[in-house]
Amino acid sequence: QVQLVESGGGVVQPGGSLRLSCAASGFTFSNYGMHWVRQAPGKGLEWVAFIRYDGTNKYYADSVKGRFTISRDNSKNTLYLQMSSLRAEDTAVYYCAKESGSGFDIWGQGTMVTVSS
């Protein structure tokens, strides 16, 4: 079935780096743009980044620009989020989501990132 599965979350010290992955299955991954969305504990949803289906266009939230990099490997049906210079305020559940052309129609279960010393 159509599925997104995130991995790579964990505990990291402030200033550290982490790479999240999102494995897609059940649909033609290379045909769709993909997003990362995060949710801090007890807070609302925050859009983080987008990558076009072919990787040519990328957009970022101001809060992560210059620190996070979104990428994809269509041969592996996998989306990535490279996070560096991590801060306490980056602590959140990170979701990957499929762009439907009108909203985000498929979401992963999320992976938790905790930035703490």
Place this chain on the structure above:
Amino acid sequence: DIQMTQSPSTLSASVGDRVTITCRASQSISRWLAWYQQTPGQAPKLLIYMASNLQSGVPSRFSGSGSGTEFTLTISSLQPDDFATYYCQQYNSYPYTFGQGTKLEIK
């Protein structure tokens, strides 16, 4: 950036009630608006896209309306599974932005 403001932040209602949640955009977004439902510990679920189109598999008691800067999500007759947090999202322009959420509680 386009700011999205939902009201109310919390709504108490009973099974069978009709409820409406409002979402306002800081500038016109035409009909580029989606609504999501999120229950605790779960990922959000797309309910409505293009302001008023029901996502496949979503019950018909959910409906959306509006355009420009003001939008509403209506649940015609609340069911137990509907008690959740609802978010609006604009996808008119980047950065995409969400409303702060409306928590629908059991009265």
